[in-house]
Amino acid sequence: KINSERLWNTLHETCEWGAEHRYGENPTDTGMARLTLNDDDARVRRWFATEVQKLGCSLSVDQMGNMFARQSGRLNSAAPMIAMGSHLDTQPRGGRYDGILGVMAALEILRTMKENGFQTNYDVGVVNWTNEEGARFPKSMCSSGVWAGAIPIQKAWDLRDIHNPSVTLRSELERHGYLGDIACSSDPATGYPLGAHFELHIEQGPILPENNRSIGVVRGAQGYRWLTMTVHGKDAHTGTTPFSARQDPLLASSRMIAASHDIAKRHDALASTGIIRVPSNASTNTVSSQVTFTLDIRHPQDSVVHAVQDECLKAFDAIASQDGKGVSFDWTLDTDSPAVKFDDNCVASIQAAADQLVGPEKSMLMTSGAGHDTVYTSKHCPSAMIFVPCRDGVSHHPTEYCSPQDCRSALGTQALLEAVVHYDQF
Amino acid sequence: KINSERLWNTLHETCEWGAEHRYGENPTDTGMARLTLNDDDARVRRWFATEVQKLGCSLSVDQMGNMFARQSGRLNSAAPMIAMGSHLDTQPRGGRYDGILGVMAALEILRTMKENGFQTNYDVGVVNWTNEEGARFPKSMCSSGVWAGAIPIQKAWDLRDIHNPSVTLRSELERHGYLGDIACSSDPATGYPLGAHFELHIEQGPILPENNRSIGVVRGAQGYRWLTMTVHGKDAHTGTTPFSARQDPLLASSRMIAASHDIAKRHDALASTGIIRVPSNASTNTVSSQVTFTLDIRHPQDSVVHAVQDECLKAFDAIASQDGKGVSFDWTLDTDSPAVKFDDNCVASIQAAADQLVGPEKSMLMTSGAGHDTVYTSKHCPSAMIFVPCRDGVSHHPTEYCSPQDCRSALGTQALLEAVVHYDQF
C-alpha cells in the first residue's frame, strides 16, 4: 500500500521548483511555470536523478534528455522494463499535477516496493519524458515522439524557444547536461526499448467528476492536429482608409477563428485558438500587416479531424476574399497526432486494479481528450493510462487541483501500482 | 516661390534619423520608425532647433516638448504668431511624409521668405508638436491636446511606453532635455498662444487620387473614439474542455471584432482593430485567460460615432454570453476626438491659394479622416489644413509616398505659403 502522505509531500516539495501564479494562502496554492529545460526543470531533474539512485535504480538519459530509472526484477531477465512514465515540465500557467503526478506516483511506487521488500518479476522503472507540453518548444509529446520514431530528432533538437528564437531545445539540453548518449529510440540495439508503458494522469476534463467516478480506465486518445495560420494584409491608416480599400488580416483572422469554432461544433469536434499575434509594432490606428494564430483541432476519429480541417481551410479561403481587397494566408502543420487505441492487456490490467479498488460503479472506460506520452509509446510497446479526476476538470490553469484522496491514497497511485504488478505477473 | 529641391533634400536628409523598413533600392526607399522621443526623434529635434535658429527665429519649448520657432513680423505686433505646425514623430512602420512634410514645408517657407527678404505683417512660425501619432505613448495628438486644455498634462506625462511600462513620456522628455519651462497651454499669461494654425499634410487616403485632385482644402475632421477592450475568460485545456465548459476570451474577441466591423459598415462608419494581445504565456493547447484589443471608431458626425459605439457594446454583451460559460469584459476610452469644423477664414485663405495655384478642377473641399494637431488647435485659434495626395492613399506604411510634384513644387508647400501670406494680410 502506497504511502499517500509521502506522495503528497514529495509532489508539493518538488513544486518549489517552478511555483508561480499564487491564487490562495496555503503554501500549495500556486500554479506552476516549469517550462521544459528552464532552470527549474533542470533542478527537478537533478532531484529526480538523486532520488531514483538512492532507491538503487540505474539511470539512463537519452539524446532528448528523457530520463529512464530502472529497478531490477526478481528474474534478472534481459526483457525491457515495464515503465511508468509521464513528464515534469508544465505549461507557463500550468498546475501542480499535469504530468508531475504521474512521475511522483511512479517514484512513490518504487519507494513502496523497496520498503516492503517487494520485487517484480521483470524490471520496472520510471520515465520522465522531455517537453511533453510543447509550450516552450512548440511540439507536444515531443520526446516520446522522437523515441517512437514519429518525430525526427533533428527537428526536435531544432525547436526554438517560442519567445527567444536564439535558444533551441538542443542548446538547452546541452546547457543543463541533459543531452545523453543513448539514442532516443525504442530500438534495442541503440536506444531504450520498453516492455510496457503505464501512465497515471489527471483527466484534465469534466467527464470523471460529472459521472462521479474516481478512476478512468483510458483505452485510447483522440486525434489532433495543430496548425499555425499566417494571414497577410497591408498596413493602412484606420481613419483614412475606406473598408473597400483594406486588406485587413486581423479582421480576417477574427472571422476565421469564429468560423473554425462553428465548424468544429457542427462536427461535435473541438477547434481552439490559444495564440494570436500581431507584429510588435502594431498600433491602434493602423491596420496590421500580418496576423499569426494557432488552430488546435480534435476528435476521437481521425476522419473527423481531417474533415474539420478541410472545412476550415475552405471557409478561410472564402473569408480571405470577403472584406475589402482581400487577404492571403498560408499555414503549417505543427503537430499531427492521430487517434490511438491502447493495448488490450494493459487496459485489462488497469481495469482489474480499478475493479478491485473502487468497483465498476466508480470507474469508467474512457478516451483521452489530450495527447500524452503514452500515445507515442503505444506505437512501440503495450501501453495504457489511468485517469484521476481533477477539480471541475480544470487544467492548464494555476488552480488545477487533484485532491489527496484521488491522488495520494488507495486510488490513482494504488491503481497504478496494482496495474503494474498485475501486468508483471501476466 | 519655394525651392522644391531644397525641400525634398531636407526632408529626406532628416529621415536619416529613424529610417527603417527598406522596400526598394533608392536611398529614400525606406519607411520610418521615429517613435516619439526615441533617440532619433531627439536627433531630429536638435537639428530642427539649429536650423530655425540659423534663420533668426526664437525657439520656445513647452512642458510637453512642443517646439515653437518664431519669425518676427514687420509690424512688431505683440499678437500671437501665425503658426504652421505638424509633427516629426512617426508610426513604428510609418512613412517619410506623415507629419514630417508639414514641418519641413513650414521650414522651407521660412527659408524662402528669408532669402527673398520677405516679411509678414505679423509674426509667423513653425510648431513641432510632440507625440502626434500616439504610437509609442498611446494617445494621439497628445501634446496639441494638452495645449488645447483637452488632455490634463499629468495624464499625458504619465503615458507609458507601450512596450516598456517603466518609461513614461515625461521621463523621456527629461532624458532628452525637452521638458521646457513654458506651460503647455494657449493661455497668453503662462503658455504659448497662437494667432492661427495652418497644417500641410498628406491625405493618407484615396479621395484626392481617386478624384484626380492635387490639393485638398480641409474644412474639418471626422470624430473618433479609441477604446481598449479587455475580455476575461479562464485558462482551460483545448483538448479536454468541452465547448460548453469554456470561457474563451479569444473566441469572444474574434466575434466582437467581426461584429464591430459589420456594425460600422451598416452605419457607413469605420471601426478597426489594430492591436490584439493574449498574455505572453499563451500556448497552443490552452484557452487563454484574457485578451485585450483596441477599437477605433470614426465618422464625420459624432452622433454616428456614438451610435456605433453603443451598438458595438450591446453586441459585445450578447457575444459575451454566446459561447460556453460566457466571458466578461470591460473597456476604457483612450481617445475621444469629436468631429471639428475648421475656421471659415483660414479655409478661405487656403481656397484662395488653391484656386490661384491649380484652379477649382484640381482642388476640392474635404473632411479629414485622420486626427491631426490642427483638430486641437482649432479649439483655441483659427485653423485649417491643406492635404496633398499620397500614392494610392497608402499611409502608416513604409511605402507611403508623396511625389516631388505634390510635395515639393508649386503645390502643397506653395499653397501653404500663400495661404499664410493671404491670412497674414487678412
Ligand SMILES: NC(=O)NCCC(=O)O
Ligand atoms: N496532457 C497534455 O496537456 N498534453 C499536451 C498535449 C495536448 O495538448 O493534448
Ligand SMILES: NC(=O)NCCC(=O)O
Ligand atoms: N494623421 C494621423 O495619423 N494622426 C493620428 C491620429 C489618427 O489616428 O487619426
